[in-house]
Amino acid sequence: MLDINHVGKTYPNGVRALDGVSLTVNLGEIVVVVGGSGCGKSTLLRLVCGLDAPTDGSIRLDGTLISAPHERIGIVFQEPRLLPWLSVARNVGFGLEDRPRPERTSRVAAQLARVGLSDKARVWPRELSGGQAQRVALSRALVTRPEVLLLDEPFSALDAFTRVDLQDHLLDLWADQRPTLLVVTHDVDEAIVLADRILVMRARPGRVQEEIVIDLPRPRDRQSAAFDFAKRRVLNALDHSLDRRARAGDAETVLDEGAARWW
């Protein structure tokens, strides 16, 4: 169980990125965080994976305080961040360096087969398409079998078709080991496809505005009325979270985007 308890983060430049965020995520649950830009959702993930330390509050995984990167917590970033000097297979095996070679090889091979990239094992990362690279990044995070997998806008740089593809693929992979997923996105469709629970955050300081439970059965039909209904709820909450920023006078475009989707 991942327990985020009254976490706040103030950056050295004085920006209060997060304020009093509390969240409990059960093992195997998929929680998606949405919100306008600057609402601290990426900061939250950086704290959970131990890259940054919270200014106040605490993050615990099964009671263990997380203050540095932890072996049971993996992360996939917005960019694949593959190491360009390692082949695809060695990128995937990057976190298995301490395992004996036969185990490493077989786990990497199995993982690559799982994401349908066995034929790319020996190529350089530069030879992959965006979607393939992100699948490799996903494999690199999953091959160590983390209990918690964090995803920071993992598909936002991909085209719409590839994105939908990878969302389904992610759910597929999730069903294998059922890790806890904590996903940050600004794509409402993506949030509804993936989430058991959606947290809508608002900015300045970043905090949770609303929690929406999505209890549609999986696999979810993106065209169904229930999906649309859920989407409307989330968009509504998003507009709520943004209007205060709009009144503050500098987020009109974000509001427009929400409104456009709403209509």
Place this chain on the structure above:
Amino acid sequence: MTASIDDSPVQIAPKYRLGRWTRPALGLLLPLALAVFWELAVRFGLSNGRLVPPPSVIFTTFSDLWQTGELQAHAITTLWRVAAGFACGVAAGTVLGALAGYSGLLHRLVDPTLQALRSIPSIAWVPLFILWFGIFEASKIILIAVGVFFPVYLGVMGAVISVDRKIVEVGRVFRLSAFGMIRRILLPAVLPAYVIALRAGLGLGWMFVVAAEFLGASQGLGFLLVDGQQLGKPAQIVAAIVAFAILGKLTDWLIVAATTPLLRWQDVYGAAHQDS
């Protein structure tokens, strides 16, 4: 079908594409034309060629020096000095550069002093080195090492500092130790810049070996230069210069050839014209 198109190397627009041999041959056109021109000018008596010997004389001098074994002996002496100085300079530059790049504290401690020393023209050290280390091999090798040190130090330090934070974070997420971070992330990431630093260092090494050999050497290509000047043998000077050019290019090519297999992963603009 599409795969075969994708796999082919980046191609320059067809009208600029030249044959496999024409492209390097183009580069030879200008020097060859000049050489032929000068040779003919001397042959037809437009110049006596005493101060600027024609190619044929240079070639004869070169092959004479070669046949007596003199040239090889001088070249080997020089080569050994450059190698020793280069090795010391690279070792010191790499270690200090990596440390100053990795640790902010060390950077603040060491870098200002080194930058100050760097602004001294290295030749200015010569009198001091001769006083300290004598006029024999030690002072020469140290002078070369100093020349090699700074570009290598600067290159490594700058490269380590500018390694992409996002890549370093990948190392942190996988909980690499400081040593693991250096070995598995920082070193491979700086390798392309390191090769360039090595080549710059080697270039300076060749420059400084000449300076070192101007000061009381009795062996080496630099000595051959001074000797040619003192005895009024311009052809010998040019022959020594040619030897420098060949050795310089050869050693540079060695670095490139040794490191190219390590850099095949690069996704860079230069990949398109590396063979030109």
